[in-house]
Amino acid sequence: MAQLSPARPVLVVAAPGDTQDSILAAVTAQELEAEVIVEPERLAGPWRTAATVIVADDLAEKVAARALPHREDVFLVGQRTDLLSAWSAPLAARVIPLPEGAAWLGAVLGEGSSRTRAPVVAVLGGSGGVGASTLAAALAQLSAARSPSGAALVDADPLGGGIDLLLGAERVQGWRWPRLNAAAGHLGDLRSYLPVVDGVSVVSMARGSELDLAREPLAAIVGSLRAWHSMVVLDPGRSGGLGARESLRLSTRQLVVVAATVRGVAAARELLASTDAERAELVVRRGRGSLAASLVGEALGRPVVAELPDEPGLVAAAERGEPPARGSRRRYRRAVTALVARLQAGVADG
Ligand SMILES: Nc1ncnc2c1ncn2[C@@H]1O[C@H](COP(=O)(O)OP(=O)(O)O)[C@@H](O)[C@H]1O
Numbered sequence: 297m298a299q300l301s302p303a304r305p306v307l308v309v310a311a312p313g314d315t316q317d318s319i320l321a322a323v324t325a326q327e328l329e330a331e332v333i334v335e336p337e338r339l340a341g342p343w344r345t346a347a348t349v350i351v352a353d354d355l356a357e358k359v360a361a362r363a364l365p366h367r368e369d370v371f372l373v374g375q376r377t378d379l380l381s382a383w384s385a386p387l388a389a390r391v392i393p394l395p396e397g398a399a400w401l402g403a404v405l406g407e408g409s410s411r412t413r414a415p416v417v418a419v420l421g422g423s424g425g426v427g428a429s430t431l432a433a434a435l436a437q438l439s440a441a442r443s444p445s446g447a448a449l450v451d452a453d454p455l456g457g458g459i460d461l462l463l464g465a466e467r468v469q470g471w472r473w474p475r476l477n478a479a480a481g482h483l484g485d486l487r488s489y490l491p492v493v494d495g496v497s498v499v500s501m502a503r504g505s506e507l508d509l510a511r512e513p514l515a516a517i518v519g520s521l522r523a524w525h526s527m528v529v530l531d532p533g534r535s536g537g538l539g540a541r542e543s544l545r546l547s548t549r550q551l552v553v554v555a556a557t558v559r560g561v562a563a564a565r566e567l568l569a570s571t572d573a574e575r576a577e578l579v580v581r582r583g584r585g586s587l588a589a590s591l592v593g594e595a596l597g598r599p600v601v602a603e604l605p606d607e608p609g610l611v612a613a614a615e616r617g618e619p620p621a622r623g624s625r626r627r628y629r630r631a632v633t634a635l636v637a638r639l640q641a642g643v644a645d646g
């Protein structure tokens with residue numbers, strides 16, 4: 297959950313100057329604490345305990361000379377491409393070039409901090425029209441209902457018709473995806489820029505335009521959303537494009553909604569074979585004459601984490617722009633609430 301414990305500090309090894317300023321701006325934007333060290337002789341303790349280590353290019357050589365023990369989450373940051381490539385391997389550090397990597401740096405800091413245990417849940421449809429986007433919206437809504445920090449819903453499906461329509465969010469003021477996609481630099485708390493419906497911050501792609509979801513902005517946006525919400529739900533759609541692949545990479549849980557029919561199972565099998573959803577868990581969507589959930593799970597060789605009832609009222613609700621978990625759809629809401637609890641518990645256990 298978002299606010300479980302105070303974040304461990306970020307270790308910043310950088311001399312005063314532009315690079316140090318950029319790093320500290322990114323740390324501040326994520327509301328994290330920085331411990332700044334200018335003399336690498338004093339590194340040994342904080343090197344072990346920091347959540348994330350950021351080394352500026354100009355001090356990289358001195359840090360490497362200390363022969364510190366190997367650790368994860370070390371990043372080498374700066375403008376000097378020669379220094380970045382020379383010292384990346386000795387420090388076992390990933391390189392973030394500035395200024396173009398500023399948003400990426402923010403995401404990395406967000407991921408490393410303990411505030412960011414919020415699950416990132418990608419919801420895929422095993423076949424078209426099975427209710428994946430509806431489930432994504434309902435998960436975000438019911439997760440928001442349990443937590444004061446709210447939830448976030450990211451529409452990464454260029455062909456999906458816009459998840460903001462499903463929530464009635466297109467009538468609410470706020471940024472849409474294209475402006476975020478163009479946003480360079482640091483992403484702090486995005487909540488104040490986004491339309492919010494029922495406690496759900498909605499990041500929505502523009503309808504009707506071809507968008508190149510470059511990898512860095514989606515990672516940066518999810519990183520930021522994750523720091524500020526109790527759950528981030530991604531709707532990658534079925535186009536299999538860059539945004540969909542990146543959504544799967546960024547997710548901590550992958551749900552595939554499967555229609556409990558022979559054809560639904562066959563379609564889901566194709567989907568599982570053709571995408572990188574190695575960790576997929578199944579949500580079985582029931583309907584008339586449907587197969588038992590256990591049979592669906594066996595056929596696909598994946599665990600079943602929820603069963604969704606057929607809820608005819610959802611169709612009209614979607615047309616009216618009424619969020620799926622509002623209104624009197626009790627059985628559907630009960631099933632999704634149980635799934636939210638399971639997703640949150642899974643993160644806390646792990
Ligand atoms: N559990 C359900 N029972 C009945 N209809 C549903 C259910 N879930 C979604 N729907 C309806 O099915 C249609 C497709 O839903 P959508 O969530 O857009 O599917 P997908 O994203 O998988 O293509 C919508 O009209 C929606 O209201």
Ligand SMILES: [Mg+2]
Nearest residue numbers: 428429456533
């Ligand atoms: Mg959809």
